[in-house]
Amino acid sequence: MRRTRRAARLRPLLVLLLVVVSAGAFLTKLVDVQVVHASALRAESKDRRSQQVDVAGTRGDILDARGVRLATTVPRYTVTASPRLAAAGGSVAAAAKRIAGALGAQPATVLHELHTDPTSDYALIAKSVTLTTLTRVKGLDIPWLYFQETGKRVYPSGAVAGNLVGFVGADGRPQAGLEYSDQSCLAGTDGVTEYESALDGTAIPGTAVAVKAAKPGGTLKLTIDRDLQWYAQQVLAARAKQTGAKWGSVVVEEVATGKLLAVADWPSVDPNDVNATASTDTAALGSRAFTAPFEPGSTMKSVTAASLLDAGLAKPGTGVVAPYRLVAGGADVNDSEYHGDERLTMTGVLVQSSNTGMSLLGSRMADAMRYRYLQRFGFGTRTAVGFGAEASGDLGAGAPNWDPQSRLATMFGQGLTATPVQMASAYATIANGGVKVPVRLVDSCTAADGTVTTPAAPAATRVISAAAARSTVSMLENVATKGWLAADVKIPGYRVGIKTGTAQESDGSGSYSKGFLVSMAGVAPADHPKYVVYVDLDAPSKMNTSQATAPVFRQVMARVLQQHDVVPSGSKSPDLPTEW
Amino acid sequence: MSSAFAIDPVRRPTAPLAPERLAPAADPVVLPRPAVRPRVLAASLIIAGVGCVLATQLVLSIGTADGAFRLQALQDRSVELAREQVVRTEQLQTLAAPQHLAARAAALGMVPQDVPAYLTRTGRVLGAQSVAGASDTASTGDVPDALLTH
Numbered sequence: 204m205r206r207t208r209r210a211a212r213l214r215p216l217l218v219l220l221l222v223v224v225s226a227g228a229f230l231t232k233l234v235d236v237q238v239v240h241a242s243a244l245r246a247e248s249k250d251r252r253s254q255q256v257d258v259a260g261t262r263g264d265i266l267d268a269r270g271v272r273l274a275t276t277v278p279r280y281t282v283t284a285s286p287r288l289a290a291a292g293g294s295v296a297a298a299a300k301r302i303a304g305a306l307g308a309q310p311a312t313v314l315h316e317l318h319t320d321p322t323s324d325y326a327l328i329a330k331s332v333t334l335t336t337l338t339r340v341k342g343l344d345i346p347w348l349y350f351q352e353t354g355k356r357v358y359p360s361g362a363v364a365g366n367l368v369g370f371v372g373a374d375g376r377p378q379a380g381l382e383y384s385d386q387s388c389l390a391g392t393d394g395v396t397e398y399e400s401a402l403d404g405t406a407i408p409g410t411a412v413a414v415k416a417a418k419p420g421g422t423l424k425l426t427i428d429r430d431l432q433w434y435a436q437q438v439l440a441a442r443a444k445q446t447g448a449k450w451g452s453v454v455v456e457e458v459a460t461g462k463l464l465a466v467a468d469w470p471s472v473d474p475n476d477v478n479a480t481a482s483t484d485t486a487a488l489g490s491r492a493f494t495a496p497f498e499p500g501s502t503m504k505s506v507t508a509a510s511l512l513d514a515g516l517a518k519p520g521t522g523v524v525a526p527y528r529l530v531a532g533g534a535d536v537n538d539s540e541y542h543g544d545e546r547l548t549m550t551g552v553l554v555q556s557s558n559t560g561m562s563l564l565g566s567r568m569a570d571a572m573r574y575r576y577l578q579r580f581g582f583g584t585r586t587a588v589g590f591g592a593e594a595s596g597d598l599g600a601g602a603p604n605w606d607p608q609s610r611l612a613t614m615f616g617q618g619l620t621a622t623p624v625q626m627a628s629a630y631a632t633i634a635n636g637g638v639k640v641p642v643r644l645v646d647s648c649t650a651a652d653g654t655v656t657t658p659a660a661p662a663a664t665r666v667i668s669a670a671a672a673r674s675t676v677s678m679l680e681n682v683a684t685k686g687w688l689a690a691d692v693k694i695p696g697y698r699v700g701i702k703t704g705t706a707q708e709s710d711g712s713g714s715y716s717k718g719f720l721v722s723m724a725g726v727a728p729a730d731h732p733k734y735v736v737y738v739d740l741d742a743p744s745k746m747n748t749s750q751a752t753a754p755v756f757r758q759v760m761a762r763v764l765q766q767h768d769v770v771p772s773g774s775k776s777p778d779l780p781t782e783w
Numbered sequence: 784m785s786s787a788f789a790i791d792p793v794r795r796p797t798a799p800l801a802p803e804r805l806a807p808a809a810d811p812v813v814l815p816r817p818a819v820r821p822r823v824l825a826a827s828l829i830i831a832g833v834g835c836v837l838a839t840q841l842v843l844s845i846g847t848a849d850g851a852f853r854l855q856a857l858q859d860r861s862v863e864l865a866r867e868q869v870v871r872t873e874q875l876q877t878l879a880a881p882q883h884l885a886a887r888a889a890a891l892g893m894v895p896q897d898v899p900a901y902l903t904r905t906g907r908v909l910g911a912q913s914v915a916g917a918s919d920t921a922s923t924g925d926v927p928d929a930l931l932t933h
Contacts, residue, residue, distance in 0.1 A: 271879075272876060275876070277869070277873050278869060333870070334866050334869060334870050335870060338866075357873070357930065358930075359873075359876035359877055359879070359880060359930065360880045360881060360882075360928065361880055361882065361926065361927055361928020361929060361930060361931065362926045362927045362928060363880065363881060363882065363926060363928075429881060430881050433881035433882060433885070433926060434881075434895075436925075436926045437882070437885070437923065437925050437926050440925035440926060441925050444925065471926065471927075473927045473928060473929050475928065475929035475930050476927070476929035479927070479929075694897075694898065694899075695898050695900075695910060695911030695913070696898075696899070696900065696909065696910030696911050697910075757897065758895075758897050761897045761898065761899060762895070762897075764899055765896075765899040770901055770909050770910075771899070771900070771901065771909045771910035771911075773909065773910075
């Protein structure tokens with residue numbers, strides 16, 4: 204009886220002891236798991252259960268001046284499969300047929316991917332699948348298909364501004380144009396997302412956590428007007444084909460702001476289909492208007508005339524006797540067509556585009572001074588745009604090292620090189636009352652957080668006096684009204700000023716080739732110049748004169764005036780004497 | 784939780800009573816009945832109350848679940864519509880390409896007017912009136928767009 208009572212007293216104690224011991228054991232294990240081996244176990248479990256995926260930061264759009272998208276990123280999908288699970292599920296061939304049907308692919312191709320490694324958990328079925336197709340594939344309800352969103356760069360306007368915008372490669376890396384040069388603005392910052400996965404690798408819904416948030420790229424806004432850009436490209440391409448030119452460009456610049464409204468190149472590149480251009484003309488992948496300098500020819504005479512006016516060394520009515528051929532001081536220059544001695548004013552020299560006349564007038568200015576004027580007009584240095592692979596042009600040996608021939612030739616645009624954009628900028632300077640406003644192509648970059656940055660540009664500088672600029676424009680008006688292309692460039696109701704150029708081209712080995720580079724530069728409305736249009740066509744085999752460029756100039760200029768609601772003034776161009 | 788029991792079994796009046804209290808047995812009516820009746824009533828009330836609470840809870844949870852299903856359906860629809868919008872925006876952007884619009888306009892017989900003229904509110908014409916005609920060069924078809932041909 205006593206033993207029983209004692210045992211009864213001990214029983215709770217035993218139970219208590221048991222509880223304490225087991226609690227102690229659990230506590231020890233808990234501390235071991237939670238504290239001692241915590242980090243090692245956490246790392247191990249993470250490897251086993253969680254997956255990290257990179258999330259691409261969307262690339263920013265490229266917009267035109269009105270906000271129309273020239274380049275954008277659209278969602279596309281990658282379809283992958285697990286051949287291992289497909290094989291486990293059976294009837295792979297039937298599934299492959301259904302998948303191929305939804306994708307619009309060959310069943311054999313899909314089946315091949317699924318059969319290549321039946322033990323693998325990864326097989327690429329299709330890339331760059333559109334949302335519409337994806338919906339069809341998802342509708343098949345096949346559990347071993349996986350979908351991942353990717354971005355694809357598209358250019359909704361095709362080749363419109365393609366030479367400027369550039370393109371990205373298949374890997375999404377920028378390769379040309381503004382896509383390349385403004386990568387810092389456009390590129391998004393990739394983020395990382397972590398999710399927990401089931402045994403077969405599928406993400407457990409609701410477990411995704413952004414370890415590092417992806418940041419979208421900035422929006423690049425250009426000064427280009429898409430519709431005008433298209434029109435310039437269309438007119439240029441049609442005319443280039445008609446005249447058998449090798450290549451050509453059109454530059455439209457707004458005088459007061461230096462904004463490039465259109466920079467058309469032909470041949471052009473469609474960034475959606477780069478191979479079509481790359482296989483025929485690699486130089487056309489960039490913008491020749493920026494990258495390919497050439498001897499501009501007689502369009503340069505306006506610059507020489509403007510410099511003479513500014514320096515007070517000549518007036519529009521200053522007369523010279525212009526021979527057909529001028530041999531002086533080791534130089535030998537002649538005009539394009541034979542003529543007797545002509546008593547031309549400076550206006551007449553421009554209207555007749557006399558090389559000998561311009562040589563005589565230009566000789567009134569010291570070489571060093573003329574060289575400085577050329578530099579201040581922007582020749583010999585890249586424009587403020589800084590386009591990828593932009594050329595600076597070349598002023599040759601420069602003063603005082605020009606040889607006698609180059610000394611005269613540079614007065615009428617031979618023996619030096621310039622890009623179409625530089626030429627347009629020089630004419631814009633004359634049209635802007637003598638003040639050179641830096642050329643602009645990129646208007647701004649708006650970052651994802653709304654910060655707007657505008658590219659740094661040098662300040663506007665006065666190159667020639669307002670009076671000299673005004674007189675030059677008046678002389679250009681006389682070229683438009685009295686020159687041989689007067690009928691071709693006339694835009695009824697508006698006053699237009701132009702200068703033509705038919706330049707001999709270097710054949711790359713120190714002499715001139717047989718082809719000519721024909722060009723036309725002009726301003727309108729000449730009574731209050733607002734726009735400059737520069738056109739050039741290289742070696743138009745079916746029309747080897749600047750007449751080839753005239754319809755392009757007229758059509759583009761008319762469209763610019765129309766699009767910007769420039770009302771015809773109805774006033775008459777001044778009538779300056781061309782002879783004396 | 785004992786409140787859930789209408790009758791506390793420990794205190795049941797039917798439990799054995801002390802023998803001395805059994806002795807008189809003078810008035811048997813007084814014994815258990817007055818104590819039992821109110822408890823049955825209370826128990827019924829409580830059961831009914833609990834029943835009501837459970838029923839309400841059930842109705843509410845059915846309602847909430849239904850709302851959740853509806854919410855899910857609407858969210859799915861919203862995602863679907865957002866995707867549809869993306870697809871349509873892409874199509875619209877492609878079709879709004881100037882070369883496409885120009886080709887459509889040309890197909891309708893429209894030609895670009897190279898000679899701009901303006902009509903003032905007073906009826907005066909600024910610029911030169913002219914009939915739009917065929918221009919010097921083709922007005923469409925020379926600027927490619929692979930998106931339109933695909």
